Amino acid sequence: MKALDELTFDNRFARLGDAFSTHVLPEPLDEPRLVVASDAAMALLDLDPAVAETPVFAELFGGHKLWAEAQPRAMVYSGHQFGGYTPQLGDGRGLLLGEVYNQAGEHWDLHLKGAGMTPYSRMGDGRAVLRSSIREFLASEALHALGIPTSRALCVIGSSTPVWREKQERGAMVLRLAPSHIRFGHFEYFYYTQKPEQLAELAEHVLNLHYPECREQPEPYLAMFREIVERNAEMIAKWQAYGFCHGVMNTDNMSILGITFDFGPFAFLDDFDAHFICNHSDHEGRYSFSNQVPIGQWNLSALAQALTPFISVDALKEALGLYLPIYQAHYLDLMRRRLGLTTAEEDDQKLVERLLKLMQNSGVDYTLFFRRLGDESAALAVARLRDDFVDLAGFDAWAEQYKARVARDGDDSEAQRRERMHAVNPLYILRNYLAQNAIAAAESGDYSEVRRLHEVLNKPFEEQAGMEQYAQRPPDWGKHLEISCSS
Numbered sequence: 001m002k003a004l005d006e007l008t009f010d011n012r013f014a015r016l017g018d019a020f021s022t023h024v025l026p027e028p029l030d031e032p033r034l035v036v037a038s039d040a041a042m043a044l045l046d047l048d049p050a051v052a053e054t055p056v057f058a059e060l061f062g063g064h065k066l067w068a069e070a071q072p073r074a075m076v077y078s079g080h081q082f083g084g085y086t087p088q089l090g091d092g093r094g095l096l097l098g099e100v101y102n103q104a105g106e107h108w109d110l111h112l113k114g115a116g117m118t119p120y121s122r123m124g125d126g127r128a129v130l131r132s133s134i135r136e137f138l139a140s141e142a143l144h145a146l147g148i149p150t151s152r153a154l155c156v157i158g159s160s161t162p163v164w165r166e167k168q169e170r171g172a173m174v175l176r177l178a179p180s181h182i183r184f185g186h187f188e189y190f191y192y193t194q195k196p197e198q199l200a201e202l203a204e205h206v207l208n209l210h211y212p213e214c215r216e217q218p219e220p221y222l223a224m225f226r227e228i229v230e231r232n233a234e235m236i237a238k239w240q241a242y243g244f245c246h247g248v249m250n251t252d253n254m255s256i257l258g259i260t261f262d263f264g265p266f267a268f269l270d271d272f273d274a275h276f277i278c279n280h281s282d283h284e285g286r287y288s289f290s291n292q293v294p295i296g297q298w299n300l301s302a303l304a305q306a307l308t309p310f311i312s313v314d315a316l317k318e319a320l321g322l323y324l325p326i327y328q329a330h331y332l333d334l335m336r337r338r339l340g341l342t343t344a345e346e347d348d349q350k351l352v353e354r355l356l357k358l359m360q361n362s363g364v365d366y367t368l369f370f371r372r373l374g375d376e377s378a379a380l381a382v383a384r385l386r387d388d389f390v391d392l393a394g395f396d397a398w399a400e401q402y403k404a405r406v407a408r409d410g411d412d413s414e415a416q417r418r419e420r421m422h423a424v425n426p427l428y429i430l431r432n433y434l435a436q437n438a439i440a441a442a443e444s445g446d447y448s449e450v451r452r453l454h455e456v457l458n459k460p461f462e463e464q465a466g467m468e469q470y471a472q473r474p475p476d477w478g479k480h481l482e483i484s485c486s487s
Helices: 039-044 049-053 055-060 130-144 184-192 194-208 212-216 220-240 289-306 313-320 322-337 347-364 366-373 379-386 392-409 414-422 432-443 449-460
Strands: 019-021 033-036 073-075 079-080 084-086 094-101 108-113 152-158 162-164 168-178
Touching: 033 049, 033 055, 033 414, 033 449, 039 049, 039 130, 049 055, 049 432, 055 194, 055 414, 108 366, 130 152, 130 168, 130 414, 130 432, 130 449, 184 289, 194 212, 194 220, 194 432, 220 289, 220 313, 289 313, 289 322, 289 449, 322 347, 322 414, 347 392, 366 379, 366 414, 379 392
Parallel strands: none
Antiparallel strands: 019 073, 033 152, 073 094, 079 084, 094 108, 108 168, 152 168, 162 168
């Protein structure tokens, strides 16, 4: 394991030059202190987890110190925000400190969010507040534990720095890790500003560093775009299967690697609601839960437009046509496994759709239903779950179809069924009210709840002794929390 001063930097994006980013130093936080750190994320950098408790750790990730090899840069990009194009966005409160490679040869961006003003801050102060930093940290690590492609979070650093949002809050920084923070909006920026040389340089950078296998294909750029389509289809299939709502699927928040990042007003479903809107600023419901699938395709179309200098329109359209079939295949595969099925039948999609409609009409807890479905045999499980539904006749009809389907699937033991289903159906998810409880404690100076919740979410599929309170349906107040973008 390494100490903090032993990290090895290779700042590949910074070498692209000033057309792609601007050199900016972090603005230090007052009295930086560790709120929470992820041992698993630290392992990606070969760091000894013990260094998180040292003063220099908070100083580095609170903006007070910097490695000599780091080259902090604010990236420039644009993007479609709620469907409308914004010509210039960029890292308004984040800095790419540099790229570190580990002993396995993997490169990881160190991206510090809340680091102060940059040339792209527009009217903002460049800061992030404690509540949003905690939410992003918890979400990043919780999604990873669920097997959903995501950026990672190394730590949250709190402070005494006052920051004004709707009220005075305390500033914080979260250190994010990803193999790249390049977005769809990077390509849009150079396409719409008519800078073909920089657009080509960006495309080469992404192709060479992140999709080198596509170099072997007859049309490398087309092969890369196909891979981006496939990765995003799989990511969104996992969002939908696990009830995750991103909240702000602007093209500047879409990763070129098909990973979840730039968390804002995200939420996991409590009661199943296909029309759920987690961002209270999304008045039209553009980014509602059910809209995430078509919006994913819309965003890929926006990226495709920016790639027209390299790929024919017909080829791009053909690649975009892969999105929905790939999404559907991944989604249905995961939903089959969540139902305890090991084989495929033609009517499985209808079986899933009927169940979700029943859940929608009865306000059934999405996570706990699937978990309890695997607790015992199919017959006993549906009998116990029946009382959660309003339409009893409808549920009884579905239950008969489900039991018959399970019977055709195989005859494994009840213990095997439970083990298989519990491996894909989490007991613990990051519910908004759990995050809010942890944030409230942290804002009063008590970080123990954030750390405890993080530990629980690290093992979402394993029943953990003494942690029953994290596996409960939320109280009524917890279902109606409004989450905004004002971080």
